[in-house]
Amino acid sequence: MNTTELPATYVAGELQATNVAGLADWRDYFALLKPRVMTLVVFSAACAMAVAPGHIHPVIGFVAMLCVAVGAGAAGALNQWYEADIDALMKRTANRPLPAGRVDRGEALNFGVAFAVGSVAIMGVAVNWLAAAILAVSILFYVLVYTVGLKRRTPQNIVIGGAAGAFPPLIGWAAVTGDISALPVLLFALIFLWTPPHFWALALFMEADYSKAGVPMLPVTAGATATRRQILLYTLVLVPVSLMPWALGLTGWIYGGTALVFGLGFIACALAVWRNTATLAADMAPEKRMFRFSLLYLFMLFAALVVDYWILPWNA
Amino acid sequence: MERMTDAQTEAFIAARKSRNKALGLLLGGLAVLFFVITVVKFVI
Incomplete structure (x- = not known):
C-alpha cells in the first residue's frame, strides 16, 4: 500500500488505530437523518398536501416533500449530535454513527445545520415562506425545546416535545394553500x-x-x-x-x-x-x-x- | 501515535471514496433541482 495517497495528517500517523471516525461512509450520514422517523413525517405531510384545497405543481410538491424530509432528517442529526452521550448508554441507540465513533460530533453538527438551513431556504424560495416558517419552527422545536430543553429534565418531555412531530401536516397543507x-x-x-x-x-x-x-x-x-x-x-x-x-x-x-x-x-x-x-x-x-x-x-x-x-x- | 495498518488504510480510502461519491451526487442533484425549480417558476 502506497501511503503517499493518504492526507498528510494520516501519513504522519495522527489517526490512531482505534479512531474510526474517518471510516464513516454515506450510510452513516444517511443514518444520522433517522430515515424511519423521516418516513412517517413525510407520509403525514404528503397526505395533508394531497387533501389540501387548491393546486400545486407536481415539481413544487416534490420539492416541498423533499424539504420536509431533509428538514426532519436535519433535526434528527442535531438530536443525535446533542444526545451522543446518552445514546452510547442505551442498547437501542449504542450503534448509531456518533456513539459508535464512526462520525465525528463536529461533522454531525455541521451536517445537521447545513441541511436544516438548506431545507428551510429552498422551501421558502421554491414553495412559500409560511411552509418554510413552520418547517423552521418544527426543526427548532425538536432540537431546542425537546432535545435540549425537555428530554433530560422532565417526564413530560414527549408530551410537549410531541408537538415537533405534529407539524408536518401543517407544512404539507401550507405548501398548497399558503394558509392554515x-x-x-x-x-x-x-x-x-x-x-x-x-x-x-x-x-x-x-x-x-x-x-x-x-x-x-x-x-x-x-x-x-x-x-x-x-x-x-x-x-x-x-x-x-x-x-x-x-x-x-x-x-x-x-x-x-x-x-x-x-x-x-x-x-x-x-x-x-x-x-x-x-x-x-x-x-x-x-x-x-x-x-x-x-x-x-x-x-x-x-x-x-x-x-x-x-x-x-x-x-x- | 500509532500508524494505520494497510487494512485500515484501505478501509479509510474506501469510506472516503463512498463519501465523495455521495457528496458529488448530492451537489449534482441540487444543481438539477435548482434548474427544474427555475424552469417551473417561469412556467407557472
Whole structure:
C-alpha cells in the first residue's frame, strides 16, 4: 500500500488505530437523518398536501416533500449530535454513527445545520415562506425545546416535545394553500395526542435502557402503573379528537369509519396495557402490541383521509 | 501515535471514496433541482 495517497495528517500517523471516525461512509450520514422517523413525517405531510384545497405543481410538491424530509432528517442529526452521550448508554441507540465513533460530533453538527438551513431556504424560495416558517419552527422545536430543553429534565418531555412531530401536516397543507385552516390543526392535534401513548408504550418495555441513561421518561420517574394509566387517559382523549374532522363535516365517512374502527382498536390495546402488571420487558406483550398498533393506527388514519378525499367529493 | 495498518488504510480510502461519491451526487442533484425549480417558476 502506497501511503503517499493518504492526507498528510494520516501519513504522519495522527489517526490512531482505534479512531474510526474517518471510516464513516454515506450510510452513516444517511443514518444520522433517522430515515424511519423521516418516513412517517413525510407520509403525514404528503397526505395533508394531497387533501389540501387548491393546486400545486407536481415539481413544487416534490420539492416541498423533499424539504420536509431533509428538514426532519436535519433535526434528527442535531438530536443525535446533542444526545451522543446518552445514546452510547442505551442498547437501542449504542450503534448509531456518533456513539459508535464512526462520525465525528463536529461533522454531525455541521451536517445537521447545513441541511436544516438548506431545507428551510429552498422551501421558502421554491414553495412559500409560511411552509418554510413552520418547517423552521418544527426543526427548532425538536432540537431546542425537546432535545435540549425537555428530554433530560422532565417526564413530560414527549408530551410537549410531541408537538415537533405534529407539524408536518401543517407544512404539507401550507405548501398548497399558503394558509392554515381547521383540518390541518385537527391533524396536528391528532399526532400531538398520539405521541404520548406511542412513546410511553415503547418506554415501558425499554425502561431499563432509559433508566441506565438517566432519561426521565414517565416509566422511570412515575413507575409502570402510573404510565399505563396515562396511556389509557391519553388514548381516551385521542380517539374523540381523531373523529372531529368527520364530526365537523371536514371529511367523509371513509375517514370517520376508519378513525372509529382503529380508534376502538387503539382503546382495546390501551386497556390491555392498563390491565397488565408485568415489570419485566419480556412479559410486556400488550405494550409491544400497542407500540406496533400505534404506528399502523396513524398510517391508516392518514391513508383513509386521502382515500376519502379522492372518492368522496368533500373538498369539491 | 500509532500508524494505520494497510487494512485500515484501505478501509479509510474506501469510506472516503463512498463519501465523495455521495457528496458529488448530492451537489449534482441540487444543481438539477435548482434548474427544474427555475424552469417551473417561469412556467407557472
